[in-house]
Amino acid sequence: xxxxxxxxxxxxxxxxxxxxxxxxxxxxxxxxxxxxxxxxxxxxxxxxxxxxxxxxxxxxxxxxxxxxxxxxxxxxxxxxxxxxxxxxxxxxxxxxxxxxxxxxxxxxxxxxxxxxxxxxxxxxxxxxxxxxxxxxxxxxxxxxxxxxxxxxxxxxxxxxxxxxxxxxxxxxxxxxxxxxxxxxxxxxxxxxxxxxxxxxxxx
Numbered sequence: 001x002x003x004x005x006x007x008x009x010x011x012x013x014x015x016x017x018x019x020x021x022x023x024x025x026x027x028x029x030x031x032x033x034x035x036x037x038x039x040x041x042x043x044x045x046x047x048x049x050x051x052x053x054x055x056x057x058x059x060x061x062x063x064x065x066x067x068x069x070x071x072x073x074x075x076x077x078x079x080x081x082x083x084x085x086x087x088x089x090x091x092x093x094x095x096x097x098x099x100x101x102x103x104x105x106x107x108x109x110x111x112x113x114x115x116x117x118x119x120x121x122x123x124x125x126x127x128x129x130x131x132x133x134x135x136x137x138x139x140x141x142x143x144x145x146x147x148x149x150x151x152x153x154x155x156x157x158x159x160x161x162x163x164x165x166x167x168x169x170x171x172x173x174x175x176x177x178x179x180x181x182x183x184x185x186x187x188x189x190x191x192x193x194x195x196x197x198x199x200x201x202x203x
């Protein structure tokens with residue numbers, strides 16, 4: 001009798017474990033690709049000149065890892081706060097611009113339902129151009145980012161939107177031309193509360 005009861009418990013336990021695993025696995029697709037809304041903005045007048053492509057893999061229902069490729073152009077120090085008047089008056093613009101090409105890795109963790117946090121580590125090759133569009137020199141940047149956001153799933157979880165806020169920090173930023181450094185040294189090497197909106201497809 002004890003043997004039968006033990007066998008019954010084992011079978012029941014295995015069935016429940018399989019059922020829960022199957023149910024859990026069916027609630028998400030493992031692969032996804034995504035990009036930023038800023039990439040779409042390049043289709044309109046006065047483009048952002050920002051391009052991003054991410055490929056991700058859901059390790060578990062709560063964790064994902066992804067790699068990304070990003071290129072962008074910027075004309076001013078990244079540390080200028082969004083609410084600072086100097087940002088919109090363009091008094092802190094470089095005498096030229098920076099074109100950056102980067103690759104990175106992201107770890108994303110779902111904390112509660114669709115609320116998530118993520119950590120990003122990107123490495124950028126930065127090319128510095130003067131006002132005549134001539135390349136002066138190149139440098140290296142390590143760009144770190146922490147995000148908190150929410151994944152909104154659509155169309156049977158095939159598509160998603162991810163609004164988020166990030167906290168950015170670049171501890172390594174090398175080989176700036178002297179004229180660029182004159183502007184750069186006035187601002188911190190971090191940026192708080194940057195808004196994002198990514199969208200993607202799962203498969």
